[in-house]
Amino acid sequence: MAVSRQLVSINDQWVEEGLAGQILDRNHRSFGGVVDRENGIAWPNHHAGTPVWMSVWGAALVNPDSAYYHHEEVLERLEYAAQYMLSFQHEDGSISPGWTNFHSPPDTAFVVVGYSQLYLLLEQDDWSKNAPVASRILLFLKQTIPVMLTGGCHTPNHRWVLSAALSYLYQLFGDSRLLTRAEQWLAEGIDATPDGEWTERSNGIYNAVSDVMLIHTARILSKPEYLQPVRANLNMMIYLIHPSGEIVTDYSGRQDFGQTFTLDNYLLAYYLMTPIDHNAQFATMTELAEQALCTTTVRPPSSANNPLVGMLLYPHEGETVIATALPTHYRQMINGSFDRDSYIQQIAEVGYSQIQYSRPHLDFGAPVMRIREEKTSVTMMAETSSFLAIRHGHVRLLGVQIASYFGPGFVPMQTLTETTEGFTMTATYEKGYNSCVPEHELPASAQATVSPWYLLPHQHRIATHTQTYQLEVRMTELENGYDLHIISNEPADVMTQLSFVFDQQAIITAVDGHLEQIHPFSQLWSAGTVVVQQGNDRIELTGGCLEHTALSVREAHYPQDCQTLLVNVMTPFEHRIGIRLLSGTDV
Template sequence: MYKQLVDSNDRAVEKGISRQVLDTENRYYGGTIDPHTGVAWVNHTTGTPTDMCYWGAALANPDSKYYRNMEILDRLRLATEFVLRFQHEDGSISPGWTNYHSPPDTAFVVVGYAQLYQLLAKQEWAPLQPVLDNMLLFLERTLPVMLTGGVHTPNHRWVLCAALGFLHELFGVEEAVQRASQWLAEGMDITPDGEWTERSNGIYSAVSDIMLIHAARLLNRPELLDPVRQNLHMMVYLVHPSGEVVTDYSGRQDLGSVHDLSPYYLPYAILARSDKDTVLAGMAEWAGRALADPGVCSANVLVRLLLEPELQQPFESAAGLPEQYEKILNGDFLRHSYLQEMESAGHQGRIFHSRLHTDFGAPVARIRDGDTSVTLITETPSFFALRHGAARLLAVQLASYFYPGFVPMQEMTRLPEGYLLKGEQKKGYYGPVEGALLPPSAGTALSPWYLLPHQSRLLTHEQTLSVEAEVQRTGTGWTIRLHCEEPGEVMAQLSFNFGWEGNFTSGELQTVEEDCCLWTGGKLRYTYGGDWIELTGGEMAHRATSVREAKLQNNCKAVLVNLMTPFDKTFTLTLSPSIIGGGN
């Protein structure tokens, strides 16, 4: 795998060189252009620091064809000058997508930049000195914003801790340790089964893992590795047979998107060695196979492997990973007791530029049977997802006009051959404000709605929509029985969202728009790559083509079934037989 990384890094070097701005009159002189925006940025993903890590790793590595290449060195020097010019006076950077003068985005860059600096500083190659001087100056300038800056999201705290640890190592500033201790005093936001607050298996769980590994080492806090171990062991059950990570219930932008295990390579590899854990080693090998390049600036794998050469060696032993399992995550987590305490926190349910993530710790069931992978979910728009070989059913979602939008399931109970999920929504009306509580403006010619004390209105005529989904395993696939009694005459719509790459070869379909159809009856078969999923249960109890506030996923093929309450409806999902119960 090490040679594969060296080769892919050399290819990344060449791509970066082709995108570097060499026109001295251009405002981005020395930076590398992000092909998606046409702009050179200082950020840790699509920004110039990522290309700098590729170039620096090549310059420092005798196994690279660009080892101590003077042209690459000059390109790197120009890039360090660009980064200094675009660093704000307060020491921060603006990544470009949002978050201007951003402490956390600066911290991401610091983590990658500091490791690259440490690698280059070990080379004892005099021509590197101007590069080293510029990089150290950038890092030193970040100290004020790292010592005072705040965050938006849960994982940002651990990124800042890692950055502060690196700055302490480089400059010996004790205030960096003190600031990190303040963040760490907030405690770890992870369930006993290993789920981080943001439930972001595709992006931010891996971020939290590697940042806490750095913080544990740099701040001498080995206990910070315990939550990382929990998450890494949980992830064993959150990868489809293809290597695609389960993102069906993420609380961040990876929701429903395709991600692989590559961001987890370093966390798995580092802890597999330190713990001599063969399961983690097996996961590291799986993640390593997904590495198309060394990664972004903040988590560049090759830079870390050159700093810790022992990571370049094959694992002594790696366990085979489970291909047959049924696992409930967070099934015993006392989530509701935590939610009941939220009122005492004092924030009144409001948080700025972020989310409270009240779905944290909601139960998830994962079932794998060879090349078939199933996810049952609560507290998200989708409650069921399935991969069967190459055929992907990305989401099954129920929406209604009762509380316009999706109906998430809040409870999950295990049955002998499946699961019972329950969802409930309430909606009522609000009476007049009592006279004694009215503001002075109510008695004037103009009484703004937003000045009235709406919290004082009495609730009237509250209605409740209760839905059950009974999901059962069969010998040939699955059944989904949906049941809802009242209120009556509520229009509902069940959506089956399939991968965009496949096709429907049967079923009575009425086109709504591109890649979206009403399924009115007949057997519906979706096929891709020789595998198929066949469904029964199509119906059109009303003619609405969508439900307000229920936006379907992008990049998928959606099939809609229109239902009207009361309903008791069963859908069968039959899977192509060639791989049922098979293995990889």
């Protein structure tokens, strides 16, 4: 597969944008850096920092199809940027993105992965004028070795970023310590379910990060077994695309939750895996990802995952894999047979009480059901604030949620099972009180003039008056929609609120029901039928109710850039909601 003219063209546009944003004042502390347009600061990081533009410039400089092939001004700007990177590298070899992580090993690792590819790309070019800037890049990489040998991580995907960075440094410098450290990270085992779901369930961002980093690691270290989780995730993603080309992000465990993302982050991973697996659907996903990158992306990709750099550095060889059509009619259960509970029960045996600077991601492996019927795209999911999302043509029901004062807050469903009529989802939570600390367990501080709460051994308190809250959602599939039967009987008198979140552009009309605007972004739906329309597509809802008048549930926050319908019920209840998907002249 040759690099497309479209990809070269968009990269050339980014060349211009980067040149325009570079700081050329030699008296400026960030001389040579490229300003982040969101905050006006030049950063040395991989995502919105100067390395992003260095990768763009490098890909243009070595590519004969680019308007900037062997362009001396661009080369000069690249040298300025390389000087900036060295000046913002700490003595320990690390970099600081500035907004959250400081002296950060994983952020440095992201830069190492992109910088290594850029160096190799410049090295394989026959233009001798590349040599000075290549040497600066190599110096930066060499100076990262100490932090890469000792540095830790925050999140699960960081381990594979560090592994890839260590692998590249091992390729460049041959230091066996780098290989040993990479293998220490790999020895922790792969955090993906058999269906390809990574820990963070981040379809928009971090799943793609784990994929491409393990591809680099597997290739450099000759460990093809690490391609299997990548393969599984890339197969899984075929079923996690809406008809519009957007990725399903309704259940992410990271910052892409509910945000709009396309396949562009997956472009390099699909490109690299297509000839390895001779997979025709991967070839199609490559084309879709490239189209998304060239038509919807507003900024260049991460320097660690720049597809043009990767394509130029690792060109396809041999027979071309012909793309094939992707499925538009399917029912795909993800993690349906994954025994998540058995893993969670082992936490006590491991012995940790918390993960410092991170969290356990107990939602890992929760079931997700995807249904696609041409323009209708349905997602059912456990262990997230919303249990159902529906895209029907232009109408977007972004989430159906249940909030309760038992917690208080949104109630994540814990199970998702298929039945003869549709699906059942359940949740069971407990809440009680803590007894006094036994006298023989009290510390000396308890007898002091001041006895701080935080010095008491709370682990020795026994629970009292524990209550159990149960919730069940029975979903019946119909030819043109769904019936929801939502049940909660105990404990009594729990104020509960159902929410239906729609796109801001949707037109919401009460046909024979009643809506009361309570905020600019939310309405109480107390009775009757509501029709939500965008274009010629409509979703009809029945089942409004107002058993209490609370405008919200504490700890449950509704998005202010959407429109939310609220239905108020009180336990015990068995409440029914009808969802009908209509188009054109349907009535």
